[in-house]
Amino acid sequence: MDLVVEYVNALFTIFLVIMLIRILLSWVPSRPTGRVTSALWAFFHESTEWYLRPFRRIIPPLGMFDLSPIVALIVLYVANAVVVRLLEAL
Numbered sequence: 001m002d003l004v005v006e007y008v009n010a011l012f013t014i015f016l017v018i019m020l021i022r023i024l025l026s027w028v029p030s031r032p033t034g035r036v037t038s039a040l041w042a043f044f045h046e047s048t049e050w051y052l053r054p055f056r057r058i059i060p061p062l063g064m065f066d067l068s069p070i071v072a073l074i075v076l077y078v079a080n081a082v083v084v085r086l087l088e089a090l
Contacts, residue, residue, distance in 0.1 A: 012080035022048045
């Protein structure tokens with residue numbers, strides 16, 4: 001069972017890192033035009049947009065600041081802790 005807990009924790013950690021990269025990429029003013037950089041940009045946006053979309057519906061932007069990714073990271077971190085503890089209890 002420890003292997004399952006480590007695997008689930010690793011998946012959450014990978015997604016957390018992808019979310020952090022997405023947040024950093026939001027500071028880039030426009031989509032990159034290079035082939036590799038454009039593909040990386042698209043990967044990070046497409047792999048996180050499904051998760052961020054519900055938070056954006058609930059939390060409107062405050063001027064030019066979008067706080068929904070911060071709330072999404074907190075929820076993801078809490079979900080990670082809850083799921084790992086539930087798996088450890090089994």
